[in-house]
Amino acid sequence: MSEPVNIPTHWYNIAGDLPVAPPPHLHPGTKEPITADDLAPLFAKGLIEQELSTETNIEIPEPIRDVYRNYRTTPLIRAHAFEKALGTPARIYVKYEGVSPVGSHKVNSAVAQAYYNSIDGVKRLTTETGAGQWGSALSFACAKFGIDLEVWQVRASYESKPYRRFLIETYGGTVHASPSELTDAGRQVLADYPDTPGSLGIAVSEAVEVAVKDPAARYTLGSVLNHVVLHQTVIGLEAVAQLRAAGEENADVVFGCAGGGSNLAGLAFPFIREVLHERAATRVVAVEPAACPSITRGEYRYDHGDIAGLTPLLKMHTLGQDFIPDPIHAGGLRYHGMAPLLSHTVELGYVEGKAVPQTDAFAAAVQFARTEGIVPAPESAHAIAAAAEYAKGLTEPEVVVIGLSGHGQLDLPAYHAYLSGNLD
Template structure:
């Protein structure tokens, strides 16, 4: 039976409903709250407005909704065979974002960001990417709206995931390994750490430097900031309605992987909205890699989003701007910090972090593939592992929702390494 869930007409902004306002971003020089003028060199006007808004809902322009119709609504799947394999009384639902053109949730914000840049007459955008999902999504979106794109990809992923680079280049993006000799910050990082595998913080620095020095360019970020989280709420808004359509009043626990935080926040915030309005008691679990555990082991404080300190200071869970995680296969989760809004909901008690070992995540990913037929992205496998552990311990039925943020069809070498016993534990 076809899914008749409507594509949302508005994104949801949790800031309007939180009992305590989130701490503001701070200017890196003055340490005063950032203004629209401060952000103007990097972002188009509409995204700056969305970054700072306290409105509960933001209308989705029709050109963006038209683009969404290619893959939205994304399916909510009852994972019955996975339930049987776990021997659990839980009813497990999976919100599957792998149906997007590039196979991940990143397209939800990429299309929006490319649209708003095009509306402002921007001709070139720079960005960073870890595993390549974000770079692929923005390459697709920039091609759609006629914008040139330069992507700085974390070197570890650039070398280990060539098919992501090929996909970005197929869409027309130019891809650089980071750190590189092409920027001042890249040269400095290579001089200090010549054998570094790179990090998202390093790649952010290079992308921001290029955009800041080019008056015709703007910067786009695939996670962390408020406007990115806002765009991703289409995931959770659909999931809440789809769950009701499946006969479930609400979810008991929602599991999502967390690196920069936009995927989990996009799924979780509409469920937290139900909690804040007294309609549910849903708990949220942020499954993060043990190699980069910003929620479970980081500090909640102001920190830069990049290595060089070019970005605003963000109040977030962080391992420190200079932290370089091991080159795990879940490259999209190798970020030192966590989205400020998601970090704020952790601090308020609505979200709990759980660190997952790399080998455990791949074991869960293989089990899911063998039962449900979908090979999950290594990032998503962290959420599946956390949910599986919880579900196995249940003695009474509960409703669990897992955010399956993308497929792993371009990550099969990593799965083969797991099957061959070549993956190392990260705990």
């Protein structure tokens, strides 16, 4: 395991470094570039400033760093036993975010979003969650800053992952299965598709609808948007420094799972910064589920982030706002679109996509658990599978970094299904 490094004092905003400016978000009605006033009904002022910012380095407020100190820096682990099992000359390093209070990377942005809402005097937040990592992270953060939380959890995960729902409730949040009868968007989906497993796009619509109808409430998002990606760059900033502390000059290739994109971007963007400044030649691979392959099979175009069309239009890789993926166990990767900033780096050639079937992901995750002792979240398992396939094909040493975005201790029924041969 690498030595700890200092917790970053600033987040890294890649928008200020890219050779081509990212396409702006558009107002869903006027189709003109979005303004701060357009976003004010939804988000805290500080988050809006970050969403539209092109400053390369944005200071992390001390109250946020105070919470970060409870679990950061997270470990960068040399996976010696996994390397041996793969028979690879690669030196594999795993950046492990499962040591956070809620067991995933999501808390990095949840704490920031709760803080900025608290200084605006917001007392109620709404949000969506897939597998429940974001919902539990935000519930934890809201408890820290005295804010009530209402969560719409995708029905497939609400039913198959009850323990994360229990965790959300333990921290004080209220959880609804989505689609629900509580919103116009939910009722419309249920009328059209009464047996739907739900999707993140539907859950986003429900959470946004409730927030905009209550002047005292605001909405928060666990991935996709620029400010969420920004907060997650603490992962990559630490990893770059830890890798050098371990005696490695740079990574040759970085693998991370990609659903909405914040985890992969948070890990990868600081490595891409080294590429942009001609200090490295690192490749980045965004690994997505074959059941929801927005990068490898989607279109790069403007689309809504939700099924009802309430959100701004985002230039991103998308399968379409009405796409409802199969109810795979990696619930956090079941999103129809990809973060605009990450999509832009794909288009510029700094990131490549790869789709992995669910069974391959679990096979690699079980091998990783049996060699390294950590049970990965099903989402992270996709990155491990792609990295393992790559490493086994190497004949010369390379430095491979894997983003392990969370542990799978609350996903053991999915592992049981795989091990018993009942994984759909």
